[in-house]
Amino acid sequence: MLRVLGNPKRLCTGVTRRDLITAGAALGLNLPAFLRAEARKAPPTGAGAATGHDKHFGRAKACILLFLYGSPSQIELADQKPDAPVEVRGELKSIRSTLPGCDVCELLPHTSRVMHNVTVVRSVTHPYPIHGVAYATTSIPEIDVSMELAPHDSKHWPFIGSTVAHLEQRRNPASTKRAVPDNIALPFPFSSQRTGEVQRAGPYPAFLGNQFHPHYTSFHGKATAKITKTLTDRTIEFDEPYAGISPDSYFALGGEPVADLTLDRMNTRKSLLDQMEDARRARDGAGSRDHFREMAYSLISSNAVRHALDVRRESAKTRESYGHMLFGQSCLAARRLVEAGSKFVTVFWDEFGLAGSGWDTHWEHYPRMRNELMPGFDRGFSGLISDLDQRGMLDDTLVMVLSEHGRTPKLSSAKGAGRDHWSQAYSVLLAGGGIARGKVVGKTDKIGGTVADRPVSPKDLLATAYHLLGYDLETTIADKTNRPVSIVPTGQVLRDVLA
Numbered sequence: 001m002l003r004v005l006g007n008p009k010r011l012c013t014g015v016t017r018r019d020l021i022t023a024g025a026a027l028g029l030n031l032p033a034f035l036r037a038e039a040r041k042a043p044p045t046g047a048g049a050a051t052g053h054d055k056h057f058g059r060a061k062a063c064i065l066l067f068l069y070g071s072p073s074q075i076e077l078a079d080q081k082p083d084a085p086v087e088v089r090g091e092l093k094s095i096r097s098t099l100p101g102c103d104v105c106e107l108l109p110h111t112s113r114v115m116h117n118v119t120v121v122r123s124v125t126h127p128y129p130i131h132g133v134a135y136a137t138t139s140i141p142e143i144d145v146s147m148e149l150a151p152h153d154s155k156h157w158p159f160i161g162s163t164v165a166h167l168e169q170r171r172n173p174a175s176t177k178r179a180v181p182d183n184i185a186l187p188f189p190f191s192s193q194r195t196g197e198v199q200r201a202g203p204y205p206a207f208l209g210n211q212f213h214p215h216y217t218s219f220h221g222k223a224t225a226k227i228t229k230t231l232t233d234r235t236i237e238f239d240e241p242y243a244g245i246s247p248d249s250y251f252a253l254g255g256e257p258v259a260d261l262t263l264d265r266m267n268t269r270k271s272l273l274d275q276m277e278d279a280r281r282a283r284d285g286a287g288s289r290d291h292f293r294e295m296a297y298s299l300i301s302s303n304a305v306r307h308a309l310d311v312r313r314e315s316a317k318t319r320e321s322y323g324h325m326l327f328g329q330s331c332l333a334a335r336r337l338v339e340a341g342s343k344f345v346t347v348f349w350d351e352f353g354l355a356g357s358g359w360d361t362h363w364e365h366y367p368r369m370r371n372e373l374m375p376g377f378d379r380g381f382s383g384l385i386s387d388l389d390q391r392g393m394l395d396d397t398l399v400m401v402l403s404e405h406g407r408t409p410k411l412s413s414a415k416g417a418g419r420d421h422w423s424q425a426y427s428v429l430l431a432g433g434g435i436a437r438g439k440v441v442g443k444t445d446k447i448g449g450t451v452a453d454r455p456v457s458p459k460d461l462l463a464t465a466y467h468l469l470g471y472d473l474e475t476t477i478a479d480k481t482n483r484p485v486s487i488v489p490t491g492q493v494l495r496d497v498l499a
Contacts, residue, residue: 056498058470060398060433062338065161065346066331066381069133069200070360071403073419074427075448076105076369078120081409088409088447090417091366099438107374110382116438117385117394119430119497123442123451124406126458129421131360132404133190133202136458139163139488151191151201154480160462161185162205162212163487164344167471179304182343185214186251186330187241187350194351203346207480214346217309217333219326221249227372229354230363230415238353241326243372247319249326251309251333253302308340309333321387323379331384338397343469349377359403364416385431398433398468402461409449425451428461434468436499456494463491464498 075081080094080103094103099115128135128143135143138157147153158166165183168175175182191200205212225243229236241249311319311332322328327349334345351358361368381401388394406426407419425444431437442454463473466487473493476484 070358328380459491
């Protein structure tokens with residue numbers, strides 16, 4: 001049984017994941033104290049006027065962010081260059097998709113059949129060819145390697161999911177009592193399953209405070225495939241969940257439930273702690289009950305969260321449509337979470353086992369594309385788009401496929417071929433929630449190396465997401481110095497991707 005529960009590395013809060021799970025098992029004795037001690041109250045902030053917006057403003061009730069860490073090649077995703085030299089186009093052929101003018105890689109047969117529901121942006125560009133997850137998913141104005149490897153650097157900005165949760169709480173304080181919280185991330189804490197002690201920056205709350213940290217799930221299941229990964233001179237074989245998982249796999253919030261902790265026992269503990277809390281408040285003259293203890297009860301005892309994450313409740317046909325791979329089943333759980341009421345859910349295709357894995361194909365580009373990466377993405381993405389559409393959820397659920405950058409147009413001579421980091425031009429996929437169905441925006445040169453038309457910044461993508469989710473771009477949050485800053489200072493809404 002592969003239990004992808006991480007290792008004792010410390011989270012951004014300074015405690016280990018094992019400590020957090022233990023606190024959850026104690027139910028109220030440690031977890032509320034943990035939440036209380038770690039939270040930093042966000043200072044009062046103002047909001048921009050929400051008047052005069054176009055018909056797309058607030059069209060999306062929820063957002064599912066699919067982040068492909070390591071970054072796929074734009075040429076093998078949705079910017080095919082069949083007439084380019086062989087050292088650029090490589091060995092994979094193109095196939096027609098249902099989106100005119102947008103062929104896709106032959107390894108994406110299922111995706112090819114849903115592309116009429118998608119807008120492809122082929123002209124994303126920025127100056128940082130590093131693993132800048134923070135640059136792609138936060139409003140930070142610039143990034144460098146040292147910040148990329150320092151998730152708690154004081155210069156970081158909050159992750160988009162954390163900002164959405166913060167804005168939702170400001171808009172409606174009762175949102176903290178929802179059965180299913182906003183800002184949930186799958187399949188396990190980001191950057192927790194790679195070798196080495198260094199965590200990547202990106203999905204953290206920064207100056208908003210740790211109460212807006214993503215709610216990470218844990219994965220419980222068994223890998224059914226083996227993959228060989230190479231990093232420079234090291235080649236290692238892994239049991240690879242991204243290539244296949246057992247049908248009994250599922251997800252849980254915060255760790256596996258304690259087997260003997262029944263609802264009766266939990267309620268008994270809660271009653272006892274409530275009495276102790278009442279006595280403390282009477283002694284200290286305190287007011288309302290502890291917000292963080294109530295939050296702990298809510299998250300641990302929520303049947304809605306537990307049910308939404310248990311993909312085993314879906315029919316065999318639906319699960320198969322997403323593929324029995326970690327990414328696909330995470331996408332299925334994401335759909336179930338937004339269906340249950342979560343505002344923002346993120347699925348990370350993260351490094352697993354070996355640092356420099358995920359979509360970071362410096363080595364064995366073609367073997368990994370064929371055996372690990374493309375099959376999992378093809379089933380997961382197409383399954384999600386089709387399922388949302390069939391359920392009538394696509395029009396009000398924004399789906400974004402993002403990465404840090406693209407990959408070099410010219411293949412290297414590395415083992416199995418390789419494509420290195422490239423941020424001058426790359427592609428992203430957008431669908432639903434006010435995004436146009438069946439459109440291509442921007443273009444690159446004949447080898448997919450530079451933007452030839454309509455340059456787009458990662459900040460424009462974030463601005464568009466905020467707009468569709470109903471947040472005015474003039475809305476401010478307080479930074480670390482208590483200075484009001486807009487949620488995405490440099491981004492503009494991409495009007496040409498809207499329906």
